[in-house]
Amino acid sequence: MAKTSPIQFIQQVRAETRKVTWPTRKETMVTTAMVFVMVFLACVFFFAVDQIIQFGIGLILQIG
Template identity: 60%
Template sequence: MAKTNPLQFMQQVRAETAKVTWPNRREVLLTTVMVFIMASLTAVFFFFVDWLIRTGLSAVLTLFG
């Protein structure tokens, strides 16, 4: 593997950074809202799964305890 000097490396980094397509404000806002919605749905889902397991386990322990 060939070593590059720091100046070449920085030039390559700048060239690659110029190729990046940056999101606009609307895209950032939309994806941020979608992340919050999906996190909320996931939290609600796991709340109900936890509640179901807790209720089932309490029933089993009451039955045999």
């Protein structure tokens, strides 16, 4: 593995960060909104599944 001096390392890091394409404010807001929507849908889904399983177990325990 080649040794890199600290100055070369910093130069390489700066060169790489220039290549990064940062998201716009609008892209960030849309992505954040989509994350919140997906979290909400996951919450609803798991709540529904939990209620169905709870109902099924309740039926099974009432039989015995």
